[in-house]
Amino acid sequence: MKVIKNPLEMQKTAFKHFKNGDEIGLIPTMGALHYGHVSLFKKAVKGNDITIASIFVNPTQFGPNEDYLKYPKPIQKDLEICRKSCIDYVFMPLANSMFPMSHKTYVEVKTLQDTLCGSFRKNHFRGVATVVLKLFNISCADRAYFGIKDFQQLRIIERMTKDLNFKTKIISCPIVRESSGLAISSRNSYLNDTERKLSANIYKILKVAAQDFKNKDFKSIKKNTFDRLKEIPVSKVDYIEILNFDDLSPADENAKKVIFAVALWIGGTRLIDNIFMIKPGRS
């Protein structure tokens, strides 16, 4: 495994592999790696000749009052996880080599970026799309791997990739959960023991909603979910949304396959989770 910090060196290395006929898998991460990332690594290692995991806490996707400066950076542990996962290259650039003062260019995926988390985190998805586009160009990726936990991010990246004619294929991977049901996230490390136990209720509540989808209307599903999430001590709900699975447009009652997505604060930590809801027998 080789660690590369310089974007140009990474790009030259990647293009050399590409011209050599190697298929390249990219796994973009912000580090603080966990089993969710490992599941992406496994899929990437299996599906490509060469894998590049990027570890980069992207300043442009954090708001001014968000956790950019306190975002965890357990570098040695992360590198060990990459090594054990048989990653070929870890791309770990400095912030100012990716976004120097002179940087002026941003990518926006209209509409998709404005709903869900986008309405609470201004410019977040602009930062995500921009850094992912840069990583595509640096890595020359044939495939790029993203977790379904960040479902809106996944849909935005898919749209961007298609709209801008990238050759990169987007591969999505299921949410990995702790045994309690809590969706694994780097930000879970902010939770204290009590908060972590409380957070396990989120998935339980989502599963109830998915059951209700079969015979209840959206309004009451959302209302019931809100009431249940509100019962979790120290919680504050940002949103509860039912959207069409394919394009994140607002779903109507006839929708067959929807994504039910929630974002809420548990104490000082913002968590997101989602569940697909499929109505059997609907045409």
Add this chain to the structure above:
Amino acid sequence: MKVIKNPLEMQKTAFKHFKNGDEIGLIPTMGALHYGHVSLFKKAVKGNDITIASIFVNPTQFGPNEDYLKYPKPIQKDLEICRKSCIDYVFMPLANSMFPMSHKTYVEVKTLQDTLCGSFRKNHFRGVATVVLKLFNISCADRAYFGIKDFQQLRIIERMTKDLNFKTKIISCPIVRESSGLAISSRNSYLNDTERKLSANIYKILKVAAQDFKNKDFKSIKKNTFDRLKEIPVSKVDYIEILNFDDLSPADENAKKVIFAVALWIGGTRLIDNIFMIKPGRS
């Protein structure tokens, strides 16, 4: 020479060449080809193994009241010029294969896109940057060729290419002028004979300004230029600007190398032109 309309076919063809070790030159055009384009073609053919000229009147760079629908499309003449210029591939996609209804992604180069023409043509450079990015991805270009007449466009593309880590090198080519001095442009075809004769004054006036740069202050150069341009019958000035050559920021009196750019209407036709001004002996 092969004409390709399908973006995916063009991309597959380009990547095949790229993997084969060929260096690829892209010349993005909107067709209505003239000697300015031919000068780009010549440079591209000389500097690459394979050349791709794109002919695409990009709807996203036209404002609602601009000349998208009447933009000239002399397809057969254009193809003949490409053939004579020894272009290998002409990429000529349909508008809805480049920008289908589902398209949501746009690239913006902040600050640079807001000055000069950007302040008169809302979203123009967003459209330019987006289509050029798409063409980079489709053509897998090692080099892309742009004329200096569209100087702001050139600077925006350069910035975007660097900011987003494209491997493509941007090659700029000098303004080609008619014997009268009029900068050659596809839009010159909108001018009637009288207007065309009048338009020849623009370059004469720019040359006077470049002379004045040696010993006059910016305010009087701009004022004098404005007065001279206003004297051209049926003219209406959009802007007269003196900007730093490298980054299009407003130049101060100590600037050594600036770009003097004008945009004006001659009758119903909007023309742009520019001239570099270098002050000898300034430190």
